[in-house]
Every structure is written in C-alpha cells, then in structure tokens.
Amino acid sequence: MHARSTSIAGDPIQIDACIRYVRDDVMPEVTAMDGCLGLSLLANRDTGRVIATTSWSSEDAMQATDGVVSPMRDRACEIMGGEATVDEWEIAVMHREHDAREGSWCRVTWLRCEPADVESTIDFFKDFVMASMEGMEGFCSASLMVDRATGQCCGTSRFETRADLEATRDMARGLRERRSRLRGVEFTDIDECEVAIAHLRVPELV
Template sequence: MHARSTSIMGDSSQVDACIRYVRDDVMPTVTAMDGCLGLSLLANRETGRCIATTSWLSEEAMQATDGVVSPLRERASELMAGEATVDEWEIAVMHREHDAQEGSWCRVTWLRCEPSEIESTIDFFRDSVLARMEGTDGFCSASFMVNRMTGECCGTTRFDTRADLEATREMAGGLRGERSRMGGVQFIDVDECELAIAHLRVPELV
C-alpha cells in the first residue's frame, strides 16, 4: 500500500475554503482514478497547515496520476497562498480501533533515519508507540509511513477529541526521547491537526 501526501502551510483564514475545495473538487476527481482507495485531509486552523493524503493500491498507480493531480495541487496552493510540499510513501503500519470520524484529532510526527534503520524504526512505532497509545483514553488509530530510499518517515496517531490528544503529549514526548536515545533518528517536526476529511480507506496493516 502506498500514499501521497501534499502539505501546504498558508493563510489560516483560508483553511475552511481549502477543506471545501478538497471535499467538493479534489476528492471526487482523485478517488475516481484507477488504484486510488481514498483521501483524508488534516487541518491546523491556527497555523494554516493543511495535509491531504491519498492512498493507492500500488506505487505504479500512484505515480501514474502525477500529471492529473498537479493542477489540483496548484489550485490548492493558490487558494492557501502557500507552497505545496509533496511526499510519496509506503504505508508500513495501519491500525484502527474504530473507523475515522471527522472532527477527531491527530498528532503527526515527521522524522528521518538512515535507510538501513527503516525496519527498526517501524518496529519501534509498532511495538512501543502503538502499544502504549492503544491503552490511552480516546485512542482511535495509528499509522506509520516510510520512504525506504531517503529514510524519511511520518507517524500519525488519532484520538476522539482534542482533549484526548493533549492528554498524551507527555507520553508522546517521552517516546520520542526514548527513540532518540537509541540513536540513528532525527525528529523533524510535530503537529496537532483536526481530521477534516476522513476517507482514506487503508486496510489494517500491522
């Protein structure tokens, strides 16, 4: 399973307009493409960051849509008055306690490791991060996506409410510290976002 994420940091006053554009124009177009399983959109209304992620049956199906998706991405960038960053991933872990609900909250963590450390980093997310988060109030799901060539990774944990997410900040920080002490990993960024569109449709991968 593969995914493409497009992140735009732009005008926070345009976040609702971006959500409408993705729901009304982007999602029907992209999900009709061969091999596309679905789409999700995360939004931080305070910073103006929006992250759209599409899921695909194969890397070939995903890459075959580049030319069609580019104009949609350019329109979103114009709408948000921000530059788009695009990443392509392999979905290494996907676990849901229950289906995604719009209005739930996600913590997204970006990190980088040596490509040779990808498997151990996946194992840490599955065996430590997911195992610890599963026992917290309001936990909904967790995913971990990787680029095996560059060593870049993106982990997401989702909770029923913003309060549930905030209650796990200390635990999440401790897990990042634990992984940092093991060496070989650089944490790049962490963000907390609302799940504005929930239609990713990735099967269980643990």
C-alpha cells in the first residue's frame, strides 16, 4: 500500500474554501482513478496548513497519476496562497480502533532516520507508540508511512476530540525523546490538525 501526501501552508481564512474544493472537485476525480483507494484532508485552522493524502493499491498506480493530479494541486495552492510539499510513501502501519470521522483530531509527526533504521523505526512505532496511545482516552487510530530510500517517516495518531489529543502531548514527547536517545532519530516537524475529510480507506496493516 502506498500514499501521496501534499502539504500546503497558506492563508487560514481560505481553509474552508480549500476543503470545499478538495471535497467537491478533487475527491470525485482522484478516487475514480485506477488504483486509488481514497483520500483524506487534515487542516490546521490556526496556521493555515492543509495536508491532503491519497492512498493507492501500488506504487505504480500512484506514480501513474503524477501528471493528472498536478493541475489540481496547483489550484489548491492558488486557493490557499501557498506552496505545496509533496511526498510519496509506503504505508507501513495502519491500525484502527474506530473508523475515521470528520471532526476528530490528529497529531502528525515527521521524522528522519538512517535508511537502515527504517525497519527498527517501524517496530518502535508498533511496540511503543501504538501500544501507548491505544490505552489513552479517545484513541481512534495510528499509522506510519515511510520512505525506505531516504529514511523519512510520517506517523499519525488520531483521537476523538481535540482535548483527547492534547491530553497525550506529554506522552508523545516522552516517546520522541526515547526514540532519539536510542537511535539518533531527528524529528523534523509536528502538527495537530482537524480531520476535514475522512475517506482514506486503507485496510488494517499491523
């Protein structure tokens, strides 16, 4: 399973316009493409960041759509008044306690490790991050996407409410510090976002 994520940092005032564009125009066209399983959109209304992720049955299916989705990405950038950062991933872990719903909240954590350490990062996520989060109030799901060639990884933990998510900040910080001490992982970015569109449709991968 593979995914493409597009992150745009722009004008917070344009968040709702971007959500409408993705829901009404982008999602019907993209999800009709061969190999596409679904789409999600996260939004930080304070900073103006949106993160759209599409899921694909194979890397070939994902890469075959590069030219088709590029104009849609450009239009989203115009709406938000920002530039896009695009990443392509292998979906290494997907675990759900509850199906995704719009209005729930996610913590997205980007990190970089040595490519040789990607497998141990996956194991740490399963054995420690996911196990710790599962016991917390409001936990819904956790996922990890990786780029084995570069060592870039992106982990997401989703909770029912913003308060549930905020209650796990200290635990999440402790897990990041533990991983950094063990393997010298660099955490490059962290964001907390509302789930604006919940339609990723990735099966359980643990």
